[in-house]
Amino acid sequence: MLQIRKLVSYKYCVMTSFRTYAANPISEKQIDDLRQFFLGFPGGSVDLKKDEKSKIAYIFLNNPERRNALSGKMMADLHDSVCELERWTSGKGVILHSSGPIFCSGGDLTTVKQISNPQDGDKMCEFMQHITQRLLNLPLVSVALISGRALGGGAELTTSCDFRAMTQNAEISFVQAKMGVATGWGGGTRLVKIVGRRNALKALLSCEKIDAKRAAEIGLVDYVIEENEDPLNGVSSWLERLLSHDETVVRSIKNVVTVAEYLPPLESLQVERSEFAPLWGGKANKAALQQNIKHK
């Protein structure tokens, strides 16, 4: 029993330090200083709703007058939502979504123009890389629901989730090169991991409008919403089917996949062991054994 307790505490230590480490090495004070700085750029909100029944949370980009562009305040809201989801121990999934013809128009140009110097740009980069990596590293399975167009930073936000769902009219455009910059919210690093070096380079240099067909060709989309389907209901049902296991199992599988991407093999295997042991003989495993499941 002592061994199991040691494994569980090992897992807790690794995953807790992992949250901020794997995002980027930044102290809690540095994060709070950045959060306070960006709260000074108002506009819109990022609203979080947790469905305790389905165990799926919803992060809603709420700035319709500005085509859901992200103001500094919304960056701080997104940080706060991710922190609250890190504490949501019964959750299984999270959907990032918005409303209207544009999923997210990227950085709010009012904020962007007020911070258009290398020092403040670096602050935005550090803060948004940190937030989007912690969103991706949540022990929840995440989906970006792209209903409409995702541009610039909005395109980068789509890469901060495990999966992407697109409506028939959706498009993802990395327009940063046209803005005279490169990706700044972690989207370049994640795009290479998702679609590979060549397709990432092509998307970033051409600023192409990646529609659902092209996204499917390069592996950038995981679920295309049917014409006659309500997008949010459709992606919620898709995610609930994928996560139709006990939350302890879903969260463990997500943690194993996350650490395998960042940690050296031996450390990753140790985390996998620390996730496995408490499940073996646990409530979900015992229930499955009693049902004598047949995998037809």
Ligand SMILES: CC[C@H](C(=O)O)C(=O)SCCNC(=O)CCNC(=O)[C@H](O)C(C)(C)COP(=O)(O)OP(=O)(O)OC[C@H]1O[C@@H](n2cnc3c(N)ncnc32)[C@H](O)[C@@H]1OP(=O)(O)O
């Ligand atoms: C790392 C940050 C990253 C970078 O630096 O590269 C960025 O993300 S910078 C921003 C990149 N995004 C853009 O350049 C998109 C600019 N907007 C557009 O191309 C269009 O607005 C579009 C295609 C998103 C929507 O076009 P539509 O015709 O549907 O609407 P309008 O253009 O009339 O816009 C309505 C209303 O929204 C305001 N708006 C749109 N995008 C932004 C934005 N990114 N920031 C602030 N405000 C935005 C637009 O000004 C209109 O407001 P109004 O007061 O009615 O003029």
